[in-house]
Amino acid sequence: MKRQLSLASRAFFFAFVPMGLTLGASFFAINKAVGGRIKGQLRLSLQRTERVLASRDAEYRQRSLLVLSAVAENSSLKAVIGLLREASDPKEQAQVHEMLADQLEGMNESLDYDLLLLENPQGKPVVGVVGASQARARLDSEPIESIAPDLLRVRGVLYEAVPVPINLGYENLGTLFLGKQFSLASWSEAGYAALWQEGKVILTTFPGDRREEVERQIQQRCGGGSEECEITVGGESYLTLAIQRESFGGRVRLLTFQSIDAAMSGFTKSFEGVFLGIGAGGLILVLLFSAFGARSIAKPLTKLIAQLQRSEQVDRFPTDLSTDYQAAEVNVLAKAFSRAAGAVRDSKQRLDEATEQFIETMAQTLDARDPYTAGHSDRVSANSTTLAEALGLPPEQVEIIRIGGKLHDIGKIGIPDAVLRKPGSLTPEEFALIKLHPQIGKRILEQVERFEEYLPIVELHHENHDGSGYPHGLKGEEIPFSVRIVHVVDVYDAITSDRAYRKAMTEERVWEIMMQGAGKEFDPAVVKAFLAILRQQKVLHEALEQVSLANA
Amino acid sequence: MCGMLRVFLLVSWILYTMASPATSFAGEIQGRVSIIQGLTKERVVLPTYQVRGMSVPAKQEEKTSIDEFSRVAVYLELAAKAPAPEASKATLAQRNQRFEPELLIVPVGTTVSFPNSDPIFHNIFSLSKAKQFDLGYYPAGETRTVKFEKAGIVQVYCHIHTDMNAAIVVAPSAWHAQPGPDGKFVLRDVPGGTQEVVVWHKAAGFIRKKIQVPESGSVEVSFDVPVLEKEGVR
Numbered sequence: 001m002k003r004q005l006s007l008a009s010r011a012f013f014f015a016f017v018p019m020g021l022t023l024g025a026s027f028f029a030i031n032k033a034v035g036g037r038i039k040g041q042l043r044l045s046l047q048r049t050e051r052v053l054a055s056r057d058a059e060y061r062q063r064s065l066l067v068l069s070a071v072a073e074n075s076s077l078k079a080v081i082g083l084l085r086e087a088s089d090p091k092e093q094a095q096v097h098e099m100l101a102d103q104l105e106g107m108n109e110s111l112d113y114d115l116l117l118l119e120n121p122q123g124k125p126v127v128g129v130v131g132a133s134q135a136r137a138r139l140d141s142e143p144i145e146s147i148a149p150d151l152l153r154v155r156g157v158l159y160e161a162v163p164v165p166i167n168l169g170y171e172n173l174g175t176l177f178l179g180k181q182f183s184l185a186s187w188s189e190a191g192y193a194a195l196w197q198e199g200k201v202i203l204t205t206f207p208g209d210r211r212e213e214v215e216r217q218i219q220q221r222c223g224g225g226s227e228e229c230e231i232t233v234g235g236e237s238y239l240t241l242a243i244q245r246e247s248f249g250g251r252v253r254l255l256t257f258q259s260i261d262a263a264m265s266g267f268t269k270s271f272e273g274v275f276l277g278i279g280a281g282g283l284i285l286v287l288l289f290s291a292f293g294a295r296s297i298a299k300p301l302t303k304l305i306a307q308l309q310r311s312e313q314v315d316r317f318p319t320d321l322s323t324d325y326q327a328a329e330v331n332v333l334a335k336a337f338s339r340a341a342g343a344v345r346d347s348k349q350r351l352d353e354a355t356e357q358f359i360e361t362m363a364q365t366l367d368a369r370d371p372y373t374a375g376h377s378d379r380v381s382a383n384s385t386t387l388a389e390a391l392g393l394p395p396e397q398v399e400i401i402r403i404g405g406k407l408h409d410i411g412k413i414g415i416p417d418a419v420l421r422k423p424g425s426l427t428p429e430e431f432a433l434i435k436l437h438p439q440i441g442k443r444i445l446e447q448v449e450r451f452e453e454y455l456p457i458v459e460l461h462h463e464n465h466d467g468s469g470y471p472h473g474l475k476g477e478e479i480p481f482s483v484r485i486v487h488v489v490d491v492y493d494a495i496t497s498d499r500a501y502r503k504a505m506t507e508e509r510v511w512e513i514m515m516q517g518a519g520k521e522f523d524p525a526v527v528k529a530f531l532a533i534l535r536q537q538k539v540l541h542e543a544l545e546q547v548s549l550a551n552a
Numbered sequence: 553m554c555g556m557l558r559v560f561l562l563v564s565w566i567l568y569t570m571a572s573p574a575t576s577f578a579g580e581i582q583g584r585v586s587i588i589q590g591l592t593k594e595r596v597v598l599p600t601y602q603v604r605g606m607s608v609p610a611k612q613e614e615k616t617s618i619d620e621f622s623r624v625a626v627y628l629e630l631a632a633k634a635p636a637p638e639a640s641k642a643t644l645a646q647r648n649q650r651f652e653p654e655l656l657i658v659p660v661g662t663t664v665s666f667p668n669s670d671p672i673f674h675n676i677f678s679l680s681k682a683k684q685f686d687l688g689y690y691p692a693g694e695t696r697t698v699k700f701e702k703a704g705i706v707q708v709y710c711h712i713h714t715d716m717n718a719a720i721v722v723a724p725s726a727w728h729a730q731p732g733p734d735g736k737f738v739l740r741d742v743p744g745g746t747q748e749v750v751v752w753h754k755a756a757g758f759i760r761k762k763i764q765v766p767e768s769g770s771v772e773v774s775f776d777v778p779v780l781e782k783e784g785v786r
Binding site: 073074075076078079080082083085086088092167168169171 | 677678679680681682704705707709710711712713714715716717719754755757758
């Protein structure tokens, strides 16, 4: 059988689930929306910061250039560079180079740059000094790789240089590059940074094993490093910004990576705390309301059902249901049910009455045919009922016995008058005919379904306790108790009334027969009880007679 | 053919050395200097410092007005003993924060005076091997003198004004010249025989050529001087 949900569960389900879902969905949506907004704000603030940094950087470079240009306006330096024009052989040139290097180092004492490189106007390096102040070294013929206009790589180290032109009048004597070792540190304070050149990361603060991943992500998502974008490295998302930096020209870009997750985590934490609180509170509230609501909806019905169940236990159609359920519909339902139950009860009563009358009619039909037995059925019925009640049978059983008693001889309808109304003794053949009446009665009543429960009384009321009766010769416990009762009462009535073939017996004779029948014809217990009743009735009768005599 | 030439040369040299220097045979060198420009045009078009917007504004007009030939010095590197040049005098003035002239050619032994014609101080110095000196600060109207006793190039600067620059070519003899506006120069009364003609330009450096100077008559020689639009070191 399919499991049925109770009304309360159903009400709870339909109240709680949609509300819970709505609450959850709105929580999720708000979370998403706020998250997106925070991300947007974060992005804006990051962009602003980057712009400020970049412009400050550009300003710093511009100022450096001004200062360094002033420094480079140095007659001695120019004079030494000019010596190269007089040098007619390599030896002399080497000497001049040495002088230049000394000159540059002297200049650098106050400037403290990591790379000093003098290029001739053709862009060829003339002389260079590299290294921090402690370990300076002359650059010889090492290649100087120009990554970007002002980004040089010497001995595998990147230098960001300020190019200072050295002019003598309108003539250009060369360019002095003053370089600091390029570091991404200042760009990666709040995240990571990388130098990007034509599809490759050439320098990054990301750990070495992440470099390829970063490279791939930038190629895929950032339009080859030129656009602002989001990348995910090691499960963390970063906002990537390309910094505008003049000194890098168009080919090299400085990318900074700010962790969105890290920036958001603080905010999200507090925000989620509040929201989870509200969400959980709301959910609990919804739960309580749903539960209470479901109970309140189901309660009147539950009450009604309980009342009906109580009525069922006492086997009674409730026609007087209470109409105070605090729910108009249920009250109406209860009223309607009471009305319907009343109607059903009435019709059942009418049917019962009709049945009663029918049975009465049948019994009277029989009485009409056999004047000797007139009133027999009524008496058997009445006495059997009394006996059954005295024996403590349940009311239904008593009722069956009452009606069964009225119908028990109905089969005699099928016995010819000649036999039935014959005064005097019956021949064995006639008696055999008479003995057919229980079965005839059974066949008649079989046709009516309602009479089924009376059939044993009709069919078996001539069976004896010792098995000497008819039609089947059943004995003892094989005979239903109700039948045994009717049997005793039937015999008693037969011997106390006149018959076509004999007169009624004396009282003594009747008692004697009844006493003797115990254990033979009758169930001893039933006979005993019946005789006790008769004795009581007799005592009562005599007392009443004396009272009436005295009254008379 | 080559051997014949050598014998002829030897004979000429013997004849030349036998002849008295005082009554020397003298030839004439007629020279021509061509300025070849634009060796590194690419670099010139986009010098780094111009991108920065920091460069001294290129003095385009001034540059075009300059006569490149006036910046070329020609002199003879004496192969043989030559008459000592007479002690002479020359002047390299300072006017409008420039040297005037910017190229001075003098024979060895010349005393050059450096008068200050500006109303401000100058401090003339040179680091050149041929003559190192530092004249110190001196005001308007004053002058200092330097005697150049060694041949060579002497580049002169001012400590105060870093754009001031001049070159003094101290020639070993009186045979020196500056090409005219047409690039032509003439060295007269040059002793016959093998002579080395030297052309010097600030940017192009030294260009040397050995020629055979006849006892009489003239010989022609020409020089290609590669000058960059932007001159620089070397």
